[in-house]
Amino acid sequence: MMLVFHPCKYFSRGRNNSGEPASDSKTPGTSKVQSQNSNPNRDGPRGSSSSQNKSAGGSFMRKLSADQKKKLREDGKCFHCEQTGHLFKDCPQCNLKKPPVGLRAMDLLSPAEARLAALQEGHEFGLYGVGVIDSDLWPAECRDVSTAEVRSDIKSSLLDVLYQAVPLALDYIEPDAEFSPFTPDRFEIYDNGCVDSGEYYLLSYDDLLLPEFDIIRWVHEQKSGHFDEMSRGEDEIRAYERDVIPSP
Incomplete structure (x- = not known):
């Protein structure tokens, strides 16, 4: 089976992809507030859209006090919908489930497609030859092969x-x-x-x-x-x- 791993970009703290100091990195003589103010979009649309998603989707855990959590835990209820029968991580009203780690395009292939991919890989490496026989010349129902x-x-x-x-x-x-x-x-x-x-x-x-x-x-x-x-x-x-x- 051929597994395709797409290259990932790794960033060091305070540096961008080109290796130069990032615009929001801290430099001597500057404060954290100045660094944040240098990027006007930092708390702009991104922050507002994030809060909108939280309020509209309802997929994040509600803020509960310690007493409320204790009461719900004793009653065996979910911290989100306050219903019994499941925990917060399994709440049907939440959308926190992430795709499994390591999901690749190969996982979406059918068994036949995965086999063809393996055959193609072996053919490219010279392990064996792959050929196609015309079904019209060799029908499965025909037992008589009299033609030259x-x-x-x-x-x-x-x-x-x-x-x-x-x-x-x-x-x-x-x-x-x-x-x-x-x-x-x-x-x-x-x-x-x-x-x-x-x-x-x-x-x-x-x-x-x-x-x-x-x-x-x-x-x-x-x-x-x-x-x-x-x-x-x-x-x-x-x-x-x-x-x-x-x-x-």
Whole structure:
């Protein structure tokens, strides 16, 4: 998830944003009264509007004496509306509730929008590729992919997934490797038949159309089985050489 923190401006006491002394800061030889009088708008519209909001909105606590507070507290009544069933901080007539600390625009995103934002962030950092498949070329209800155009699109998407997953689990990537797993023509897909390269696997288009089909896991399982067969074959050859071929 991408969290966006907007930069905040921090002000030191008696200085403005440019670092110079503020107009209302105290300087030697001046009094507090002079500093306040130097700003005519200090107690002007701001003070009047604040008092108007207090009186009009009724959202601030009324001034009560100690005896009044004690009496209301003993009766279990609210300090504001003098009703039972809630405290002043929960009074429905007050509007003192503030938004939670740390509220950001990301909190307003739906789960789908948050997921898309995470995918976009991963794509920008090169973690994986994000592509869009045209639904008209691959309808969910259609199990028949007989046209060459649809087959070509499926093969292209499949190759993209394979190349982005390199190196695979059993790939040998040491400097003395005979073949590099990052070769651009490493994977090939044939519609009918295939070239015997010593390591090939058969795929059906019905499997590719399944939403839960995972090509990377499937390749790993195929290669693991092939690796296991090779290991057993080498052991059998060694056993044959040990039992049949006499040692000099």
